[in-house]
């Protein structure tokens with residue numbers, strides 16, 4: 001089975017079609033998905049999805065793009081992460097694409113999440129966009145390597161990937177790896193050790209080829225795995241089992257919680 005390590009099932013484009021989306025997951029043998037929290041306001045929806053479906057898990061965090069949302073404290077994140085279906089802290093990180101002034105509040109928020117992850121002993125789910133050097137610096141300064149986690153929807157260079165790997169993080173590739181012009185990401189897909197790769201959709205965004213431009217969904221994670229297999233000259237099944245094994249190495253108690 002495949003795992004979609006990162007999706008947003010509570011977002012309206014997906015929430016309105018949930019039965020069909022869960023059916024395609026089953027059809028494409030996607031046995032588990034992580035529904036990622038992006039702010040505290042919408043967290044109840046994320047938790048409700050995870051509570052309703054044994055193979056959906058959740059994370060708690062406040063995304064760096066959101067300026068006008070409630071700011072979490074370390075204690076609050078730790079408390080929320082004690083929910084039995086919450087497996088990680090995030091998504092968190094830095095995103096200077098929509099915030100060209102690289103605001104200090106993003107870095108403070110990111111530090112809060114790393115501290116919460118260390119206290120709760122849960123892995124981090126890190127989003128970084130046009131902010132790789134600050135992201136890596138804060139990960140180092142705050143000891144993110146003590147909990148590890150996932151560099152989600154990885155779109156940086158192989159050099160950045162190597163630094164994240166050195167900190168003990170996994171590299172999660174999205175549908176972008178299927179895009180013809182994504183040469184740097186294809187290189188990361190070839191060079192990352194197979195035992196450190198994960199796959200995700202980031203649905204409803206970034207649908208992989210052949211569905212590029214449409215609404216993405218967790219079932220489409222199979223196209224990400226197929227492209228990685230093609231790039232590495234491996235069987236599809238080898239990429240499926242490696243990425244799923246990696247996921248369960250990062251989240252060891254999940255295997256027993258899944259209805260297999």
Ligand SMILES: [Zn+2]
Nearest residue numbers: 091127152153
């Ligand atoms: Zn993200």
Ligand SMILES: [Zn+2]
Nearest residue numbers: 006036091202
């Ligand atoms: Zn996301």
